Amino acid sequence: MNIESANERLRHLLDVLSSVQVRPIANGLRPKIAVQGTASVTQIQTNRYVYNQEALLKYPVPQLSKTLTKYLETVRPLLSNEDFKHAEQLVSDFQNPNSTANKLQALLEKRAAEMDNWLTDWWQRVAYLEYRMPVTVHVSPGITLPRQNFKGLEGQLSHTVPIDKLGQKPLCMSQYYQMLSTCRIPGAKRDEMVTYPGDHPKAPKHITVIHNNHFFTVPVYGSDGAQLSMKQLIGQFEHVINQSQSPAPPVGILGTDKRDNWYKAYTKMCKDKKNKQNFEEIQRSIVVLCLDKSINDNHHDEVTSMLYEMHNGSGSQCNSANRWPDKTIQVVVGPEGQIGCSCEHATAEGPPILALLEYCLPFVEKDIPESSPAPGVALPTRLDFSISPDISDMMVSSCQALDSTIQDLDLIGSKFDVFGKNVPKANKLSPDAFIQVALQLAYYRMYGHPVATYESGSLRLFHRGRTDTIRSCTSASLEYCQTMVNPNSSISEKVQKLRDAVMAHRKYTDEVIKGQGIDRHFLGLKLIALENGIDLPKLLTDPVFESSCYWQLSTSQVPTKSENILCFAPVVPDGYGVCYNPMEKSMLFAVSAWNSCPDTNAAKLYSHLKEALIDAQDILMQSQNSNL
Structure with missing residues (x-):
């Protein structure tokens, strides 16, 4: 892949991945969200429930006679x-x-x-965290976004995301605070979720970028906390692409397997200190960005092909290993400008995630002023994994299992x-x-x-x-x-x-x-x-x-x-x-x-x-x- 085509992909990505900062307002009534240009990134700040959650009703227990x-x-x-x-x-x-x-x-x-809420903790546990089938295909939805002709690529704008409403009644915004810097971790019988809000001692200043199955920690802030400019951020991604020209072993494919199989592989890999640190870097990151390779899909129309790509990566020989399925939000960018998202479902439904992504899109069409370069920018760091022979065997097994499931999937997308x-x-x-x-x-x-x-x-x-x-x-x-x-x-x-x-x-x-x-x-x-x-x-x-x-x-x-x-x-x-x-x-x-x-x-x-x-x-x- 040449740098020119890579930059084109990044322009598509950076417009969608406009930053969102959730910040408490003094009176604590509404979440303020700063939507920035390409040099910005999402962070969840201290108060994750700044919207007037207290004003919302408690979920009731219906009368038994009415339910029957x-x-x-x-x-x-x-x-x-x-x-x-x-x-x-x-x-x-x-x-x-x-x-x-x-x-x-x-x-x-x-x-x-x-x-x-008497239901939500139970629901997350029994519907998601204790469910042992793979999250890829069986649980996580895929989302396609429209291709855009973007104008503005730079700068910073502050806006307030409208509080979701049903008629005139406000809706709970808590799912928005669990989309970013959030990840699922495999467990023996039950998985767990981890979130790193802005006040966490390990609050992230980086995103994870995956290219050719290589994982990179990509800093998006300078040494003084300033956000990187568009040129700096594109430079970060060019570095990633230059350092990952040949495919890496498909570590990401392990997370597409049944949860018990993934837990066994994860536990074995965590015995290596470096592997464990790499996993934590991915888990802490604000979002995962998947820079996909081109695929030759001769079996589906363009819409359906994009659905396969966003939903499951189209198979182990395509982009299924270029993923971290446990991450709540994975932004996926294809070489022809395809944009979409794969969502781990445990913490949020599809509509709030789509609402957040869609809200960002209009701002990138505006002309945004040039921002100053951030000082002290650290280069991306490749996360190299130690892979034992038994883990390699597990990767082969995971590839076979996923490919079989994808071949079994009968999926179409269409516009009526x-x-x-x-x-x-x-x-x-x-x-x-x-x-x-x-x-x-x-x-x-x-x-x-x-x-x-x-x-x-x-x-x-x-x-x-x-x-x-x-x-x-x-x-x-x-x-x-x-x-x-x-x-x-x-x-x-x-x-x-x-x-x-x-x-x-x-x-x-x-x-x-x-x-x-x-x-x-x-x-x-x-x-x-x-x-x-x-x-x-x-x-x-x-x-x-x-x-x-x-x-x-x-x-x-x-x-x-x-x-x-x-x-x-x-x-x-x-x-x-x-x-x-x-x-x-x-x-x-x-x-x-x-x-x-x-x-x-x-x-x-x-x-x-x-x-x-x-x-x-x-x-x-x-x-x-x-x-x-």
């Missing part, structure tokens, strides 16, 4: 009459005064009274440009609910039956809130699907069923984001029982209950102003992962499945989804025309 009523409502479209009667009996038994349900509810309410959220909005319908109902119809047409569907619902109205499940399959959505496939249904019937299904989804969504979902409540009852040595009630171990949580459709809406796509893998062997970005006049989709399942096909489901969206638009237009 909603449970029966959500399983009804999935069950035969016989199975539904069985579910009703289990719910009745669960509510019996002699059942342990009331005791579990009381214990959960006690936990809620004693903690700022027939219409965007303008159509449902013009018809006074929620765009998210509109898309979810279309997904139900797409699946129903493909398989002939409804499906348990997970949509991620934000709990950020609450202090340290994460997510709960929006159960998108409803009796109303099933009736809509049945009406749409019935050749005798009238347009007015179809439109009414569409509106009913959208309203049902909107109602359930509103309940979830207000802390009245059922899935995290059930999880809490399970975990509080396990912690107290109490046998689980039959309801929570029954096959009907478990099947209602078998998410063959795992979905998420990640709306942004620019053409960004987030993707993730299915969560069950015979399922799909569907992520979408509804824009004003178009929609972006990423659909995934597993090739090893003969019954799933990402392209086929997406084809049905496009048809379902267009059909919904058509019946709305026909209904309007008939009323003229």
Whole structure:
């Protein structure tokens, strides 16, 4: 790679990697964020909860009776009459005064009274840190960002990132304070997270840059604490590229393996003092920057190829080893200007990460004044690892395992440009609910039956809130699907069923984001029982209950102003992962499945989804025309 092409890549990178400094304001009400030009870098300062977290509500424990009523409502479209009667009996038994349900509810309410959020620590532990499958492919999402024609590359601007809101209600910003200088560390049975905020004695002044599988610690501040100028920072990256022309052993590939395998390799490598120091340098760094090599992807279109690159690195012979999968944010830059991000999921959801990245983009289009060079700039330091023969064998095994998983992944990305959220909005319908109902119809047409569907619902109205499940399959959505496939249904019937299904989804969504979902409540009852040595009630171990949580459709809406796509893998062997970005006049989709399942096909489901969206638009237009 020549320096000219490297500089072009760096310009793309440096614009996206505009710095963000989270600083407390005197009154402690809002986080101030300084977004700087190319010579800057993100630092998390002392107070990680400077936004008025105290004003946020505590996450509630829903009433048990309401949760059980909603449970029966959500399983009804999935069950035969016989199975539904069985579910009703289990719910009745669960509510019996002699059942342990009331005791579990009381214990959960006690936990809620004693903690700022009764769920979040549990959720991070059981959903992420104790999950032993690889984070690469199975957990971490990939994000593609639009290519930019940048103008400003230099200087420093101070701005305040708008506090996220739902309507006029502020959302919890705590996830923003755990994105940077944060890393996951493998453990024997449970991993851990480490964060180095600005007041930490080891607070970082560097980023980690990976090129050709080589790892470098790259200082981004001078000896007096001044941020490096654009020219200085480009010089740092040129040094990295010049010092890493040939590939290094794929140390980064070890972190893509199953967590227990990675823990064994990590523990063995840490016996060498230098290796242990190198790991800590990576863990402390503000972010990881992956300077990727060009790949010849003849099997996918450009959008899908970028999704593979950001999601998993496209394989061990491409860029999968040019990663540190445990880092919360890895900014990925390709040689043709591709930009994206890979996110470790334990501390933050995709939407806040995307919001932060997207917020930085507009500032790089401005002309930014030249900054003065920082004094006392230290050169990048290559992190050389001591690799024993058994670690080399582990690398080979990790490469084979990851390549096999990537080959099994059936992933597509596409832009639906027939219409965007303008159509449902013009018809006074929620765009998210509109898309979810279309997904139900797409699946129903493909398989002939409804499906348990997970949509991620934000709990950020609450202090340290994460997510709960929006159960998108409803009796109303099933009736809509049945009406749409019935050749005798009238347009007015179809439109009414569409509106009913959208309203049902909107109602359930509103309940979830207000802390009245059922899935995290059930999880809490399970975990509080396990912690107290109490046998689980039959309801929570029954096959009907478990099947209602078998998410063959795992979905998420990640709306942004620019053409960004987030993707993730299915969560069950015979399922799909569907992520979408509804824009004003178009929609972006990423659909995934597993090739090893003969019954799933990402392209086929997406084809049905496009048809379902267009059909919904058509019946709305026909209904309007008939009323003229």
